Amino acid sequence: xxxxxxxxxxxxxxxxxxxxxxxxxxxxxxxxxxxxxxxxxxxxxxxxxxxxxxxxxxxxxxxxxxxxxxxxxxxxxxxxxxxxxxxxxxxxxxxxxxxxxxxxxxxxxxxxxxxxxxxxxxxxxxxxxxxxxxxxxxxxxxxxxxxxxxxxxxxxxxxxxxxxxxxxxxxxxxxxxxxxxxxxxxxxxxxxxxxxxxxxxxxxxxxxxxxxxxxxxxxxxxxxxxxxxxxxxxxxxxxxxxxxxxxxxxxx
Amino acid sequence: xxxxxxxxxxxxxxxxxxxxxxxxxxxxxxxxxxxxxxxxxxxxxxxxxxxxxxxxxxxxxxxxxxxxxxxxxxxxxxxxxxxxxxxxxxxxxxxxxxxxxxxxxxxxxxxxxxxxxxxxxxxxxxxxxxxxxxxxxxxxxxxxxxxxxxxxxxxxxxxxxxxxxxx
Numbered sequence: 001x002x003x004x005x006x007x008x009x010x011x012x013x014x015x016x017x018x019x020x021x022x023x024x025x026x027x028x029x030x031x032x033x034x035x036x037x038x039x040x041x042x043x044x045x046x047x048x049x050x051x052x053x054x055x056x057x058x059x060x061x062x063x064x065x066x067x068x069x070x071x072x073x074x075x076x077x078x079x080x081x082x083x084x085x086x087x088x089x090x091x092x093x094x095x096x097x098x099x100x101x102x103x104x105x106x107x108x109x110x111x112x113x114x115x116x117x118x119x120x121x122x123x124x125x126x127x128x129x130x131x132x133x134x135x136x137x138x139x140x141x142x143x144x145x146x147x148x149x150x151x152x153x154x155x156x157x158x159x160x161x162x163x164x165x166x167x168x169x170x171x172x173x174x175x176x177x178x179x180x181x182x183x184x185x186x187x188x189x190x191x192x193x194x195x196x197x198x199x200x201x202x203x204x205x206x207x208x209x210x211x212x213x214x215x216x217x218x219x220x221x222x223x224x225x226x227x228x229x230x231x232x233x234x235x236x237x238x239x240x241x242x243x244x245x246x247x248x249x250x251x252x
Numbered sequence: 253x254x255x256x257x258x259x260x261x262x263x264x265x266x267x268x269x270x271x272x273x274x275x276x277x278x279x280x281x282x283x284x285x286x287x288x289x290x291x292x293x294x295x296x297x298x299x300x301x302x303x304x305x306x307x308x309x310x311x312x313x314x315x316x317x318x319x320x321x322x323x324x325x326x327x328x329x330x331x332x333x334x335x336x337x338x339x340x341x342x343x344x345x346x347x348x349x350x351x352x353x354x355x356x357x358x359x360x361x362x363x364x365x366x367x368x369x370x371x372x373x374x375x376x377x378x379x380x381x382x383x384x385x386x387x388x389x390x391x392x393x394x395x396x397x398x399x400x401x402x403x404x405x406x407x408x409x410x411x412x413x414x415x416x417x418x419x
Contacts, residue, residue, distance in 0.1 A: 040395035050307025125337030
């Protein structure tokens with residue numbers, strides 16, 4: 001694997017995770033529990049789409065196949081997506097969504113903080129820009145998890161179930177392969193083991209405030225590095241890609 | 253024989269800087285800090301802009317407005333370039349823009365306030381109501397009508413208002 005091939009894969013991970021989570025958040029538009037939350041959830045989606053565009057446009061430039069950000073978003077199949085397994089988890093109810101978002105935004109918060117110093121200028125710029133937005137996303141989801149966890153008996157129990165059910169997808173965030181080995185040497189990427197301990201501390205702090213118990217690591221899912229996803233990604237893509245595939249000449 | 257046009261980047265900056273923000277028409281793209289640079293490179297005008305937020309839908313409008321302003325001034329060879337570094341910050345917003353925002357009914361970002369604490373921050377302590385001037389206001393949501401604004405409520409005049417949040 002050349003450094004350029006590794007860089008393409010790495011940037012696809014970043015871009016795809018933003019894109020897929022963004023698509024999940026967009027599905028909340030007009031379905032939020034209250035108007036303010038409807039706006040907040042859609043706004044988070046918008047930030048994520050913006051972040052995805054930066055990375056996918058860059059991938060198009062460096063892979064040299066003449067693909068645009070739209071080609072990459074709308075004309076790839078499940079196995080060609082490298083988004084984190086966590087980012088594709090379904091929205092479920094509001095509690096499921098904020099728990100997922102907490103786990104994911106705490107991850108991107110620490111990842112982007114480290115990537116601000118990447119030797120790759122585009123990744124460094126992407127990270128410092130995105131970090132400002134992710135900070136708001138993390139605060140939003142953390143406050144809600146505390147409110148639900150430390151709320152009524154019903155909200156507490158529901159939030160605990162959300163957390164228990166999604167926990168097995170958190171390990172995938174920190175898996176690494178030869179792409180990471182190559183790019184860490186070049187100071188482009190960062191060691192995800194370091195990110196994991198920072199993430200773990202943030203999550204522990206929030207869960208403690210929320211009076212929720214951190215689930216035990218049991219069987220943990222993995223596979224996003226090889227484009228192995230759960231069934232839900234196919235359904236998401238079918239909806240997201242329908243229009244450009246049905247009407248390839250459509251323009252906007 | 254075509255004549256090489258003489259471009260004056262200061263002049264171009266001047267007319268581009270008058271383009272209003274499509275969402276908040278009382279301030280211009282220069283006052284907002286979105287317009288970063290105008291330079292001449294190999295007889296091509298390069299206009300550099302930076303987004304307030306990555307997903308800001310106004311970016312396309314900024315770009316289109318810049319293109320049509322350049323064409324209006326008979327400039328044909330140009331490129332509008334978007335950069336993400338250095339990342340946009342509300343600190344770049346001019347005093348004049350802050351006053352205009354307030355008069356328009358949007359509480360301007362509080363300068364120097366590090367509204368950037370990661371967890372459990374309730375935003376800046378005192379955001380003044382742009383309608384009645386009261387300091388007794390309350391954060392409703394960190395996400396408002398656009399990505400760059402938070403939603404507040406005034407406890408004195410009871411009116412909701414937008415606050416241009418610090419990033």
